[in-house]
Structures are given as C-alpha cells and as structure tokens.
Amino acid sequence: MAHKEFTLDDLRRILIEAAGADEAVNLDGDILDTDFESLNYESLALLETGGRIEREYGISLDETTLSITHTPRSLIETVNGALAALV
Template sequence: MSKFTLIDLTDKLRECAGEAEGGDLDGDVLDTPFIELGYDSLALLQVTGVLKRELGVDLADDAVVEAETPRLLLDMINECLSVAA
C-alpha cells in the first residue's frame, strides 16, 4: 500500500470501533478531534492494532494518544508505511 487515505481510516474506524453515536465520518473531518467524532483512545488503539497486523504499521501507544485528529494519525501511519517501503 503506497498511501493510507482518510477513506481507509474511516473504514477501519467503522470496522474496528463501530459507527460512533453523534459522530459523522463522512465529509471533511481531517482536522476534527477524534473525541468530537465520538472515538476515544481505546478505539484508536483497536484500529492501530489491526493496522499493525494487516499492514505492519507499528505505532507506539503514546503516539496514538497524541494523534488527536485524523490528519495527525494519517501522517503517522503514512510515515511508517514509507519507512517500511
């Protein structure tokens, strides 16, 4: 995989943590805090666990907590993918 996109991330969020009540992943959510989208750090850890297993993306737990928005998390994921390539 060359680049992990926002669509990929929102699909994984829905797959791993379900559709958050009150959160809307459709549209421009790149800079919307995950907490406003209805996802907490536990949900993000579930997603990153799946990404590690499926894509070999190994993110530190504390880095995931620091990624407060989809944009920040995508940057981390794509950085790992580019290093692995």
C-alpha cells in the same frame, strides 16, 4: 518497492470496523482536522484502530504515538510516515 498510501477512506473503514460509528457523527464529512474525541472515538477505540492498522499494513505504532494523534490528519500522516520507513 512502492508502499501503499494510507488514506482517509482507509481510516474511515478501519474506525468503523474497530469501534463502529456513532450515528450522530458523519464520517463521510470533512473530518481531517476534527478531534477523535469529537467524533466519539476514545482511547480504547483508537488502540483497537491502531492494532488493526498495524496488522493490515505491517507497521508498528507506538501507544504514545496513538495517544498524541488527536485528529484523522495526524494519524494518517503518522501511518504514512511509518509506511515510508518500510521502503
């Protein structure tokens, strides 16, 4: 059974759904290696984002994992690792 890949577009959508978007930050730009803090997403927003990812993709993300994923790239890699483990 193939798993769905979690992409940057998926993350952008969920970030906006979970916490909105700061008008000063362009989420459409090259944000893969930009700290979430620089994107104005704090720990509470990331916890909400993590919860939405868990529900939508049927995976479990540890709170510690969410606290150490500082960039969209690292969160995407973590989610895709969890998805791969489901197979």
